[in-house]
Amino acid sequence: xxxxxxxxxxxxxxxxxxxxxxxxxxxxxxxxxxxxxxxxxxxxxxxxxxxxxxxxxxxxxxxxxxxxxxxxxxxxxxxxxxxxxxxxxxxxxxxxxxxxxxxxxxxxxxxxxxxxxxxxxxxxxxxxxxxxxxxxxxxxxxxxxxxxxxxxxxxxxxxxxxxxxxxxxxxxxxxxxxxxxxxxxxxxxxxxxxxxxxxxxxxxxxxxxxxxxxxxxxxxxxxxxxxxxxxxxxxxxxxxxxxxxxxxxxxxxxxxxxxxxxxxxxxxxxxxxxxxxxxxxxxxxxxxxxxxxxxxxxxxxxxxxxxx
Amino acid sequence: xxxxxxxxxxxxxxxxxxxxxxxxxxxxxxxxxxxxxxxxxxxxxxxxxxxxxxxxxxxxxxxxxxxxxxxxxxxxxxxxxxxxxxxxxxxxxxxxxxxxxxxxxxxxxxxxxxxxxxxxxxxxxxxxxxxxxxxxxxxxxxxxxxxxxxxxxxxxxxxxxxxxxxxxxxxxxxxxxxxxxxxxxxxxxxxxxxxxxxxxxxxxxxxxxxxxxxxxxxxxxxxxxxxxxxxxxxxxxxxxxxxxxxxxxxxxxxxxxxxxxxxxxxxxxxxxxxxxxxxxxxxxxxxxxxxxxxxxxxxxxxxxxxxxxxxxxxxxxxxxxxxxxxxxx
Numbered sequence: 001x002x003x004x005x006x007x008x009x010x011x012x013x014x015x016x017x018x019x020x021x022x023x024x025x026x027x028x029x030x031x032x033x034x035x036x037x038x039x040x041x042x043x044x045x046x047x048x049x050x051x052x053x054x055x056x057x058x059x060x061x062x063x064x065x066x067x068x069x070x071x072x073x074x075x076x077x078x079x080x081x082x083x084x085x086x087x088x089x090x091x092x093x094x095x096x097x098x099x100x101x102x103x104x105x106x107x108x109x110x111x112x113x114x115x116x117x118x119x120x121x122x123x124x125x126x127x128x129x130x131x132x133x134x135x136x137x138x139x140x141x142x143x144x145x146x147x148x149x150x151x152x153x154x155x156x157x158x159x160x161x162x163x164x165x166x167x168x169x170x171x172x173x174x175x176x177x178x179x180x181x182x183x184x185x186x187x188x189x190x191x192x193x194x195x196x197x198x199x200x201x202x203x204x205x206x207x208x209x210x211x212x213x214x215x216x217x218x219x220x221x222x223x224x225x226x227x228x229x230x231x232x233x234x235x236x237x238x239x240x241x242x243x244x245x246x247x248x249x250x251x252x253x254x255x256x257x258x259x260x261x262x263x264x265x266x267x268x269x270x271x272x273x274x275x276x277x278x279x280x281x282x283x284x285x286x287x288x289x290x291x292x293x294x295x296x297x298x299x300x301x302x303x304x305x306x307x308x
Numbered sequence: 309x310x311x312x313x314x315x316x317x318x319x320x321x322x323x324x325x326x327x328x329x330x331x332x333x334x335x336x337x338x339x340x341x342x343x344x345x346x347x348x349x350x351x352x353x354x355x356x357x358x359x360x361x362x363x364x365x366x367x368x369x370x371x372x373x374x375x376x377x378x379x380x381x382x383x384x385x386x387x388x389x390x391x392x393x394x395x396x397x398x399x400x401x402x403x404x405x406x407x408x409x410x411x412x413x414x415x416x417x418x419x420x421x422x423x424x425x426x427x428x429x430x431x432x433x434x435x436x437x438x439x440x441x442x443x444x445x446x447x448x449x450x451x452x453x454x455x456x457x458x459x460x461x462x463x464x465x466x467x468x469x470x471x472x473x474x475x476x477x478x479x480x481x482x483x484x485x486x487x488x489x490x491x492x493x494x495x496x497x498x499x500x501x502x503x504x505x506x507x508x509x510x511x512x513x514x515x516x517x518x519x520x521x522x523x524x525x526x527x528x529x530x531x532x533x534x535x536x537x538x539x540x541x542x543x544x545x546x547x548x549x550x551x552x553x554x555x556x557x558x559x560x561x562x563x564x565x566x567x568x569x570x571x572x573x574x575x576x577x578x579x580x581x582x583x584x585x586x587x588x589x590x591x592x593x594x595x596x597x598x599x600x601x602x603x604x605x606x607x608x609x610x611x612x613x614x615x616x617x618x619x620x621x622x623x624x625x626x627x628x629x630x631x632x633x634x635x636x637x
Contacts, residue, residue, distance in 0.1 A: 202399055203407040208361055209399075210419045210470060211392035214384065220418075224409045300454040301408060 008292050012285040019281035020071070023274050024064055032056075033080055033268035054080060071278075077271030081264075086271035090257060090279060097256030099172060100248065101241045104180035108237060112184040113230060116191025121218065123196060131188055138185025143244055147178040147251040164253040175252040179244045183237045190233045194226040201225070228298050235291030239284035311375075312337045312477055312510055313358070313395070318370035320350070320357045327581050328353055329534045330370065332608075335478060335510050340501075342525035342542070343514045344557065346578050350534040351514045355480045359395060360387045393423040396471035400483040402463035406455035413451035416470050423474030438469040442499060461492035468499065478510045479503075485520060497523050518561055522546060530554045533579055533589035536608055540615030550615065550622040552594045588619070596621045 034050045051057040055066070070077060076087040119131035154174060155163035162171050198204065199222055207221040208214075246258035253259070257276055264272040296303040313335040320328035328350045335341055343351045356362050358372040358379060372379040374394060379387065391397075399405040407415060416435040420426040426434055432451070439447035442465040455463055464484055471479055481500060485493035501524050504511050515521050521528055522542055529539040530551065538551040549555040556574040563569065576593040579585060585592055591601040600620050608618040613625075 202401060202405045205361060206399060206405045206467070206470075207407065209359065209391055209397040211388045211390075211422045211474065212418065213388055221407050221410070225407070299409060301456045 004292075004296075008289055012289055015285050016278070016281050020068075020274070020278055021064070023277040024067060025060075027268070027270055027273060028060060028063075031268050033270055036266075036268045037080055067274075076275040076278075079264075079269055079272050081267055081269050081272075086269075086275040089272055090260065090275050093255060093257045093260045096166060096254060097242070097245050097249070097258060100175050100179055100254060100256060101245055103172070103176050104183070104244075105238065105241060107176065107180040108183040108187055109234070111180075112187025113191045115184075116188040116193075117195050117223075117226070119188070120192045120195035120199065128192075131192065135185040135188040135192075139182045139189075140185075141181070143178050143182060143247050144251060146181055147174070147248055150174045150178060151251075164251070166253075166255050171252075171254075175248050175254055178248045178251070179241060182244070183241065186237065187230070187233060191226070191230050194229040195222065198222045198225045224298065228295060231291055231294050231298065235287050238287040239280075242280050242283050310337060311335070311373075312339075314371075314373045315354070315358060316371045316373075318354060318357060318372065319368070320353050320362065321367040323365060324367075325582050327534050328357065331534075331536060333529065333536070335512060337477065338504075338508050338510050339527065340504060340511045340513065340525045342521035342528040343512060343531060344516065344518060344521055344528055345531035346516060348578055348581075349531045351531055352482050354531075355397065355482065355512065355514070359391055359397065359480075360384075361391075361397075389423075392419055392471070392474040392476065394474075394476055395478045395480060396474055396476040397480040397482060398464070398467045398471050398484050401487045402467050402484075403455065403460050403487075405467055406463055408455055411452050411454055412458070412466055416466070416473055419470050419473035435469075435473070438472055439466070441472070442466070442469040442503075443495075444469070459492075460488050461496065464488065464492075464496055465499065468496075468503070472503065472507070475507075476509055478512065480512045480514065482514045483516070484513075485517070486515070493520065500524055518546075518557055530557070533584060534581065535589065535618065536616070537590065537618045538615065539608075540613075544613065544615055548623075548625045550611070550617050550625065551590075551619045552596050552621075552623055553590045555623045556593075596623070 033054070034047045034056065038047060038050060048057070055063060067077075076085065076090075078084070079086050079089055082089060115131050115135075119128040122128050151163045151174065154161045161174055162168075163174075165171050204217060204221055207217045212221065242257075245256060246261055248254070249256045249258035250262055257279070261273065261276045263269075264276070311334045313333075315331055315333040318328060318331040318333075319326065327348075331350070331354050333354065343354070345351050353362070357366070357368045360368075360379070360382075362368065368380070370380060374390060377386075377390075379390060382390075406412070413432065413435055416438060417427070417431045420431045420434055424434075436447045436451060439451070444450060444462060444465055450458075455466070458466060467484075468479075479500075484500070485496050488496060497520055500511060500513070503509075504524075511524065513521055513524050525542055527540065528542050528545050529536050530545070530553065531537065532553050538545065538549070538554045545554060546558070549558055553574070556572070559572040560574060562571060574593055579589055579592065585602065587600070587602045587604050588594070588597070588606055591597040594601065598621055604620075606618045606620045608616050611617050
């Protein structure tokens with residue numbers, strides 16, 4: 001178990017490091033923050049002073065090493081634009097993003113999984129076909145299209161909900177739906193196929209043959225087995241929710257991390273972008289790590305394998 | 309003869325394709341009955357249908373009566389009481405027939421709770437007794453293990469323990485030894501025979517292994533393409549098989565005694581249930597078939613020696629010499 005964990009942990013660290021490095025290099029290759037922040041008509045000596053002040057005049061390798069050193073000591077740098085710590089800026093925006101992603105995740109779990117399981121248990125029925133159709137539609141519509149269509153229907157045509165902004169529960173409804181639809185579709189499809197697979201297993205017939213009621217065959221014998229593949233997908237989805245927030249927050253002018261990222265990238269605000277990317281990578285890595293741990297808890301065969 | 313289970317004209321069709329064409333079968337209390345035939349002949353389907361365990365798309369008709377209690381079309385709750393409680397079933401591949409994520413002790417206790425109302429300590433004590441009875445060494449230590457921590461043979465023992473938990477009157481063993489090593493097969497067959505002696509429960513032994521059937525059964529039904537073609541006491545069928553298909557099955561078993569002889573396989577393959585021959589289903593593979601066999605289907609009729617037989621031109625009883633050629637040394 002310890003061996004299993006340390007391998008996973010090492011892999012997680014390597015992943016985060018790779019993301020950090022990639023972000024660092026690409027950001028510095030793709031444009032000069034001094035030019036972007038100070039404007040085009042600034043004298044050369046002002047630009048040079050700016051570069052020297054932010055350490056941008058040093059060789060890339062040297063910048064990279066001192067960046068790593070900062071991260072290790074818990075310093076995520078200073079925003080070139082606000083001159084306040086990047087980490088604080090990100091943390092300020094975090095609650096807004098959580099207000100979208102947490103309800104979205106709950107929606108995905110509460111609608112996607114039951115819909116998929118119901119469809120699997122009523123295979124080839126009208127409801128099953130309906131679920132498949134909606135699921136495919138759900139995960140094939142890009143969120144920027146869906147977001148705009150929702151705005152057009154509920155904000156523009158019927159004036160039922162605000163088209164953007166932040167402040168009340170009503171403001172959150174359309175963006176939450178926009179973020180969650182794709183995941184609901186994926187989860188419904190996945191839960192359905194996982195459940196169909198499990199229901200065809202010999203141990204389900206055994207349970208019926210020993211007189212277990214149909215309800216308990218489903219809840220006690222089938223669901224715990226179907227949970228393993230479903231949890232995998234949920235793990236991936238947590239990561240993609242944060243990524244999905246970038247597009248959705250932009251459409252709905254939602255003041256979360258996603259919009260901060262867009263603004264910071266266009267400003268070449270290096271520290272902020274790096275801090276956000278690091279956080280997104282960390283969320284993905286941690287959710288995958290949790291999935292790995294859940295596997296062992298859900299499936300005893302994986303738990304004891306290393307011992308044999 | 310008092311009957312424990314009486315099956316009359318049991319028919320099953322999947323997607324409109326009939327796979328069971330009217331089975332009549334009785335099981336007496338405490339009897340050991342063998343059901344023999346090639347894969348797909350309907351041996352397992354007969355009992356899965358009787359217990360209502362077939363998928364919903366299967367069309368089942370006919371009647372199944374368990375001691376005055378009609379099981380066909382019975383409500384689900386009544387069937388659930390019968391399953392495991394009166395009629396228990398064990399299956400072919402024991403390793404995948406046990407739920408991989410539930411501890412073995414809990415799986416046995418579940419059956420005890422359902423059929424004998426036991427829970428907590430008494431259930432655990434009884435589960436340990438059952439595990440000991442089917443030959444699981446050190447059951448106390450292994451009570452909390454998962455199925456993958458047992459070997460295939462032990463899994464089948466655990467399946468048997470779970471089947472015995474409801475103290476059934478009938479145990480259906482559906483090819484219980486097919487997936488196991490030869491030595492383990494013999495142990496499981498011994499165990500089944502012993503348990504039947506000790507508990508007095510009837511056993512239906514479904515198999516394509518005639519040797520195994522001979523070891524545990526008193527009476528045998530030979531099935532072919534969804535029908536019973538010959539039925540009678542084990543000794544009678546073994547000494548003088550009358551249906552050419554039964555005969556063919558015996559000729560295909562290697563013999564331990566006598567000179568080395570070449571095995572005679574049955575030519576051809578089992579007919580597709582979607583395109584059964586007009587007459588006797590075995591006629592296309594039968595060396596004794598006549599014109600009649602290809603157009604008319606012989607009924608399963610009682611014979612003077614007590615067996616049931618569905619053949620118009622059965623193998624003559626007299627010559628007991630095997631129709632085999634000597635293998636040239």
